[in-house]
Amino acid sequence: MGEPEPNDQTAPAEAAPPLSKSARKRLLKQQRLEERKAQRKAAEKERRRRDLERRRREWEEKLAGAATEEERARMVESRKETRRERMEKRSEERAMRIERLRGAAEVGQKLVIDLDFADLMASKEIHSLVQQDRKEDLVYLTADAETVLDDLDLKKMYIIGGLVDRNRWKGITMKKANDQGIQSAKLPIANYLKMSSSQVLTVNQVFEILLKFWETRDWKTAFFQVIPQRKRGELEGEIEAPEDNAPEDAADVVSGSEDGAETDLEDGGERKKQRTREAETVEVEEGDSDIAEAAITH
Known part of the structure; x- marks a missing residue:
């Protein structure tokens, strides 16, 4: 008698691969966060109920x-x-807010931070997902682009790659722009200076450069006021540097820094300590500070 045919319906399901120690810790942490969030939500709901009941009693007594x-x-x-x-x-007030938003959408500069890299980042690095459907108005900012961004167009919406890169995903933003049929461009940094160290810019640096250019209409001023001096290196040609408001010899923000980290600075031969600026672009839970680096490299 032949062996019985295996029954797919009764066969045990293939066991899922065991989680690593770090993955289990992340899962437990996420579960604890969700539990605390649910507890806070329930407590707030109960507080509002008691407050409503108190005000109702006071009104009836009055x-x-x-x-x-x-x-x-x-x-x-x-x-x-x-x-x-x-x-x-x-x-x-609601009508006024809507009117302000409508005015900003019509005359303000549009800027997008692309956070569609969830599969490449840890859960704490994921902030949100940005999706746009007006592709003809989108411009993805990436150093791999051939087009140089000479000016900002109010009709365009500029995308910054919201990816903590660590140089693991070279060219990924250019590939994403090509795959989705989106225009691409790069900042004209090479026209004004040579980068002396890591050429990766953080999300907040790119955002501040665009904001400063919008205010001054001068790329040179924007670069010198935002990019730290230690990363700039020598100037191209004989370009005179504008007044420098960028942090001098600031800590290399490319490799995410912790809150309150201190770096030694030189000032007239004396060593001083200055707390590094905190990254405000990406908010992570429980105070962990991991600056999101723009996937824009120059």
Whole structure:
């Protein structure tokens, strides 16, 4: 008698590969965070319920203390009028916010940080996902592009790669732009200076460069005021450096720094200590600071 055919329905499912120690720690941490979030949400809901109940009792006691029916009616009408005024004020404020946003969308510079790299980053490095469908108005900023960005176009929306790179994914933003049919361009850094150290710029550096250029309409000023001096190296040709407001000999922000980290600075031959600027672009949980580096390398 031949061997019975295996029954796919009763065969045990293939066991999932065991998690590594670090993966288990991340999973437990995420579970604890979700539990605390649920507890805070429940506590806030209970607080609002108690507050509403307290205010209801106070109102009923106030009504009960009215001397006459006419006074009670005036109190009720006054309460209704106050509520109407509050709702009208909220409606006006909402309309003003919408109008400001509409105006910013029409005349303001559009800028996007691309966070569609979830499969390449750890969970704490994932911030959000940005999706755009107006591809003809998109410009992906990447050093691998052939086109040099000479000016900012209000009709365009510029994308910064929100990826903690560590130089592991060279050319990935250019490939992403090509795969999705998006225009690409690079900052004109090479026209003004040579980078003396790592050529990777952080997300906040690229954002500040674009913001400074928008304010001054001068790339040279933008680069010298944002890029730290230690990373700039020698100038191209005889270009005169503008007034330098960039952090002098600041810690290399390319390799994410911890909150409160201190770096030694030289000032007139004396060593001073200065706390490094914290990265404000990427917020991570429980105070961990890991600066998100732009996938824009120059």
